[in-house]
Amino acid sequence: MATLGTLLAPDLLATQSCWRLRSNVNGYSRATGHGLTTQANQGRSFRILKVVGSRLQVMLLDDGYQCWIDQDAVIGKAELRGAWKPRLLTAAEIERRIPNVLAWSERVEQQPNSYLWGGTTEPDMDCSGLMQMAFASQNIWIPRDAYQQEQFCQPIAVTPGACHLLRPGDLIFFGSRQRCTHVGLHLGNGRYRHSSGEEHGRNGIGIDSLQPQDNHPVACHYRAELRGAGRVVRCHDGQALA
Numbered sequence: 717m718a719t720l721g722t723l724l725a726p727d728l729l730a731t732q733s734c735w736r737l738r739s740n741v742n743g744y745s746r747a748t749g750h751g752l753t754t755q756a757n758q759g760r761s762f763r764i765l766k767v768v769g770s771r772l773q774v775m776l777l778d779d780g781y782q783c784w785i786d787q788d789a790v791i792g793k794a795e796l797r798g799a800w801k802p803r804l805l806t807a808a809e810i811e812r813r814i815p816n817v818l819a820w821s822e823r824v825e826q827q828p829n830s831y832l833w834g835g836t837t838e839p840d841m842d843c844s845g846l847m848q849m850a851f852a853s854q855n856i857w858i859p860r861d862a863y864q865q866e867q868f869c870q871p872i873a874v875t876p877g878a879c880h881l882l883r884p885g886d887l888i889f890f891g892s893r894q895r896c897t898h899v900g901l902h903l904g905n906g907r908y909r910h911s912s913g914e915e916h917g918r919n920g921i922g923i924d925s926l927q928p929q930d931n932h933p934v935a936c937h938y939r940a941e942l943r944g945a946g947r948v949v950r951c952h953d954g955q956a957l958a
Contacts, residue, residue, distance in 0.1 A: 719796070721795050722796045723796075724791055724793070724795070725791065725792070729767050729772065730764065731764050731765060731766065731767070732763060732765075734763045734796070734798075734800055735761060735790065735795060735797060736760070736795050737756060737757070737758050737760050737761070737790070737794050738758060738793045738795060739758050739793045740756065740758055740837050741755065741786075741793075742785065743774075744771070747769060747784050748771075752834030754776070754781055754783050754834055755834065755835060755836040755837045756776055756836070757837055757849075760776060761776075761778070761797055762774040762777060762785070763775045763777060763800075765782065767787075771784045771785065771786055771787060772784065772785050772787055775956065777800045778952065778954060779857055779859055780859075780953075780957055781957075802952065803855055803857070803951065805856060807949040810951070813854040813855075813856060814884060815884075817850045817854050817885055817901075818884055818901070818903065820849075820850050822909070824839060824846070824850075825921040825922070827839050829920045829921055831912060831913040831917065831918075835911075836848060840920075841911050843912065844860060844861050844864075844865055846910065846911045846921065847862075847865060847899050848865075857952040857954075858951075859952060859957055862889065862891075862897060862899040864957050865887055865899055866887075866889045866899070866943070866946060868950075868957075869945075869947055870947045870948075870949045871945070872886055872944070874926070874944060876928055876939050877926070877927055879902075879905065879926055879927075882945055883947065884904045885947075886902040887900070887945060887947075887948065888901075888926070888942070888945045889942075890941040890942055890943055891943050892941070897941075898910070898912070903923065905925075905927070906925050906927045907926075908926070909921060909922070910922070910938075916937045916938070917934050924938060926942065
């Protein structure tokens with residue numbers, strides 16, 4: 717019988733068993749193919765939901781995110797863990813940790829990086845991956861995707877040039893009228909740090925502004941797609957989100 721700390725082996729791929737990663741792993745959107753949807757750092761934990769061919773469908777326990785991972789990526793590289801419980805913080809404790817969230821995002825901006833769809837480990841991340849990892853660096857877990865982050869946050873009113881209600885550490889959301897597709901981290905006075913792609917962005921992490929006088933093409937593009945803003949006042953409880 718496997719005991720805590722036992723390394724994952726092919727004969728231990730039991731559904732509902734929980735494992736802690738010893739190395740980073742890619743998470744894919746389907747049981748086949750190479751469509752990256754997320755990544756998980758060493759130390760994160762997952763629950764096995766299903767075994768299909770050479771892949772496992774798993775739930776990442778900090779944020780309830782479901783994805784597929786290659787068996788080869790975790791066999792011998794994940795250890796059996798005990799029961800998992802979310803690490804919940806009060807709104808006041810989250811607020812006290814925001815300066816360190818901002819400092820972490822600044823540090824990763826300063827290293828060479830490029831935009832990676834699904835990227836959730838340093839140095840290459842997508843927009844919501846950067847947000848999730850900035851908060852996770854201080855043990856504040858938020859959902860994985862931008863639209864989930866928008867639904868998770870306490871709404872804050874904002875319009876281009878009217879940013880007085882925003883605090884550093886708030887999230888700013890962009891997209892169409894129908895759906896949030898992009899997110900940035902507010903730094904102050906309408907300036908925000910985000911990871912954006914090549915088509916409308918900087919192909920990596922950079923700073924832009926909601927202020928109308930910012931005429932940079934990236935700032936103009938996203939300002940036209942501004943949907944709103946939100947404040948992180950709670951931690952994810954690990955339950956799956958839609």
